[in-house]
Amino acid sequence: SLAKKSNSAVAPSAVCAKRRLRETNRLNALDQHGTDLEKWLHQEAERIFVRYQQDWSEYKLQNIAKYTTNRYFEHASLMLDAIDRTGRRNVVQGLSVARTVLLAPVREQPHSAVQVMFIFSGTDTLVDRKTHQTIYKQRATHITEYWNFSYDGKTLKLDGITQSTESTPHLVASIADFARENELFYSPDWGRVTLPTQGLIFDGFNILTYADVNNHVVGKWRDCLVQMYTYSATPGNPSSYYLVGQINLPKSYEGVIIKAKKAKLPVSKPSKYDEFKMEWPDFNKRYQVYAASRDALPAFELLNPAFMSRLYDRNLPYNLEVKGNAIYIFAKVKTARKADYAELFNVLAESFRELEM
Numbered sequence: 001s002l003a004k005k006s007n008s009a010v011a012p013s014a015v016c017a018k019r020r021l022r023e024t025n026r027l028n029a030l031d032q033h034g035t036d037l038e039k040w041l042h043q044e045a046e047r048i049f050v051r052y053q054q055d056w057s058e059y060k061l062q063n064i065a066k067y068t069t070n071r072y073f074e075h076a077s078l079m080l081d082a083i084d085r086t087g088r089r090n091v092v093q094g095l096s097v098a099r100t101v102l103l104a105p106v107r108e109q110p111h112s113a114v115q116v117m118f119i120f121s122g123t124d125t126l127v128d129r130k131t132h133q134t135i136y137k138q139r140a141t142h143i144t145e146y147w148n149f150s151y152d153g154k155t156l157k158l159d160g161i162t163q164s165t166e167s168t169p170h171l172v173a174s175i176a177d178f179a180r181e182n183e184l185f186y187s188p189d190w191g192r193v194t195l196p197t198q199g200l201i202f203d204g205f206n207i208l209t210y211a212d213v214n215n216h217v218v219g220k221w222r223d224c225l226v227q228m229y230t231y232s233a234t235p236g237n238p239s240s241y242y243l244v245g246q247i248n249l250p251k252s253y254e255g256v257i258i259k260a261k262k263a264k265l266p267v268s269k270p271s272k273y274d275e276f277k278m279e280w281p282d283f284n285k286r287y288q289v290y291a292a293s294r295d296a297l298p299a300f301e302l303l304n305p306a307f308m309s310r311l312y313d314r315n316l317p318y319n320l321e322v323k324g325n326a327i328y329i330f331a332k333v334k335t336a337r338k339a340d341y342a343e344l345f346n347v348l349a350e351s352f353r354e355l356e357m
Helices: 012-032 035-056 060-066 070-085 173-181 206-210 282-285 293-303 305-312 338-356
Strands: 089-103 114-130 133-152 156-163 185-190 213-222 224-230 241-260 271-274 287-292 319-332
Touching: 035 060, 035 089, 035 114, 035 156, 060 070, 070 089, 070 156, 070 185, 070 213, 070 224, 089 133, 089 271, 133 305, 133 338, 173 185, 173 213, 206 338, 213 338, 224 338, 241 293, 241 338, 282 287, 282 305, 287 293, 293 319, 293 338, 305 338, 319 338
Parallel strands: none
Antiparallel strands: 089 114, 114 133, 133 156, 185 213, 213 224, 224 241, 241 287, 241 319, 271 287
16 A cells, blocks of 8 residues: 555755755665666566556456566465455556666576665555445655565566565564464555454544554465454554454354453444353453344354353453454554464464354
């Protein structure tokens, strides 16, 4: 998503001119473009840059496979799958590349890593695929991204994209390690394009405002799409930060909620839900259970004694919501840790198993 990469700060024109001159001189010193190979790399990288944006917008995975490494193609496929499941398209239009900068010299040898910095402008649009209505649309200018390529001596292939907006607090190496260890994929900075529009902590308005998603992990578990991420409806407000996990189900539900009293969520019982008490008094002291009338039985099947015990003994006060064809599990956090992601992954898998039975 381009929307969160724009810089809206406005400076006096004289200051802007000096800043642009300094930046131009810095980039000229960095850029490698003297040899025929380096000139070709500039051209080929820009060709892939433009093509990828077009194919991303149109879900053309067969095209993307032609100019990406196997691993990055798998990651891109999962990201597009996540957007597709929301019934949306993320369309990039009006793309204009102002400059490419080859950040290191490249020798004529196979298996070379190539990094190219792109400075560009474009319009980022999120579209509802069913109604064709625009959810949001924003023009962003002077965006900087770093694209990583693999060069085998003959062809250039995209191997990853780094956003200039990726800040150190959002880049957690241990979570990246967790993703690799579990054959999942990690993105430090992830836009709002897949945010749900309903649920205890989600609101359709968040897609249009300041909601933020970071430390995004995506992959497959038993052929089901799994996502885990840190989410804030109002970045900068510590009480609004959550660790969220979601996994898709084979069928759809009207709604089940298991709410930790300790979490003190600023939401109440949905009007069409009934409250239920479990046979374990200590569980009732710690959790509130709500379900739509037709989902009362699934709620009790989910909350069997074994699962209640596992949920009760977790380090974080997890909340669980089943909505539509997905399970959402979330807990308030101050910082994201590898151990929390590992625990969340287990809770997601256990919840899925119970509802699958």
